[in-house]
Amino acid sequence: MTRPKILLLGEIEHAHDAWKAVTDTADVVEPKATNRDEFLAECKSGAFDGVSAIYRTGESAAVTGNVDVGFLDALPKSIKFICHRAAGYDQIDVDACTAREICVSNVPTAVNDATADTNMFLILGALRNFPAGMAALRRGEWRGGDLALGHDPRGKVLGILGMGGIGRNLADKARAFGMQIRYHNRRRLDPEHEEGAEYVDFETLLKESDVLSLNLPLNPSTRHTISKDQFAIMKPGIVVVNTARGAVMDEAALVEALDSGRVASAGLDVFEDEPRVHEGLLRNDRVLLVPHLGTYTIETTIKMEAFAINNVKKAALEGALITIVPEQRDLEAKLLEGRDF
Numbered sequence: 001m002t003r004p005k006i007l008l009l010g011e012i013e014h015a016h017d018a019w020k021a022v023t024d025t026a027d028v029v030e031p032k033a034t035n036r037d038e039f040l041a042e043c044k045s046g047a048f049d050g051v052s053a054i055y056r057t058g059e060s061a062a063v064t065g066n067v068d069v070g071f072l073d074a075l076p077k078s079i080k081f082i083c084h085r086a087a088g089y090d091q092i093d094v095d096a097c098t099a100r101e102i103c104v105s106n107v108p109t110a111v112n113d114a115t116a117d118t119n120m121f122l123i124l125g126a127l128r129n130f131p132a133g134m135a136a137l138r139r140g141e142w143r144g145g146d147l148a149l150g151h152d153p154r155g156k157v158l159g160i161l162g163m164g165g166i167g168r169n170l171a172d173k174a175r176a177f178g179m180q181i182r183y184h185n186r187r188r189l190d191p192e193h194e195e196g197a198e199y200v201d202f203e204t205l206l207k208e209s210d211v212l213s214l215n216l217p218l219n220p221s222t223r224h225t226i227s228k229d230q231f232a233i234m235k236p237g238i239v240v241v242n243t244a245r246g247a248v249m250d251e252a253a254l255v256e257a258l259d260s261g262r263v264a265s266a267g268l269d270v271f272e273d274e275p276r277v278h279e280g281l282l283r284n285d286r287v288l289l290v291p292h293l294g295t296y297t298i299e300t301t302i303k304m305e306a307f308a309i310n311n312v313k314k315a316a317l318e319g320a321l322i323t324i325v326p327e328q329r330d331l332e333a334k335l336l337e338g339r340d341f
């Protein structure tokens with residue numbers, strides 16, 4: 001029997017044992033390309049013919065670009081699975097994959113704790129104005145007068161926009177700090193999973209939250225969910241934090257809202273055009289900035305890699321996935337129908 005072929009886009013950083021179990025049973029090919037044009041030319045040269053599954057990291061987009069129509073059109077027809085090593089898969093045009101009968105997986109659960117930890121750090125740091133105090137100290141001004149005078153989390157309303165795995169994990173952590181949890185989601189959670197969190201409409205969440213946390217995925221319909229009009233109705237003095245994706249919020253509108261004082265402070269792990277960060281955020285000591293470190297721990301990276309590796313292994317060896325992205329869930333049986341593994 002011929003060994004299955006996997007295309008590796010990016011690196012396996014930590015889960016080497018799990019990866020060895022893949023290379024024992026499948027052949028792995030890696031591109032030589034150093035930029036997108038070279039990658040597309042390499043695809044078209046036949047270098048990846050016979051590959052059935054791709055393992056990719058978000059960082060690999062620096063060479064290949066996003067998984068868009070141009071990328072998919074260049075791939076050999078043998079490719080039927082793309083296993084992405086991250087929770088957010090905004091780099092992947094899932095509709096275009098579906099049209100080509102390519103199944104997509106992400107890493108949905110392994111990221112929850114580390115991302116929610118980062119989220120809580122941003123909430124505390126932004127509420128307490130720690131960045132202002134830290135910047136004053138480095139300027140030799142100790143606390144910088146009352147610049148760093150902050151607020152306690154206890155008793156504050158935390159509005160969570162997007163109550164998925166990370167949002168629910170964050171709610172658990174924030175309860176321990178005495179915060180009142182409200183949330184808005186496309187669909188209300190089953191009340192037994194709410195654990196006291198109150199479901200409110202989007203407008204109420206904006207108008208009544210003391211802290212707004214963005215925990216929704218980025219896709220074409222969630223881009224700039226928070227923009228000028230939304231800032232205009234937020235509770236004055238609100239704190240805004242984002243560990244989801246930069247583009248769910250209009251960054252320029254956030255800078256204006258910070259400058260006008262509508263938003264008192266912000267905590268951001270993600271940016272619209274990473275690694276570029278808006279000048280208006282860099283110069284503002286009331287913004288706590290973290291360079292997309294939400295999941296960046298050894299333990300979580302190992303869990304994420306192992307999860308994606310298990311998906312690509314099952315894809316290459318059995319022609320199926322352990323998890324498929326929600327957009328394709330109802331289509332899975334149809335997409336896999338008639339495949340010959």
Ligand SMILES: O=CC(=O)O
Nearest residue numbers: 086087088111295
């Ligand atoms: O940002 C991190 C992830 O999407 O996993």
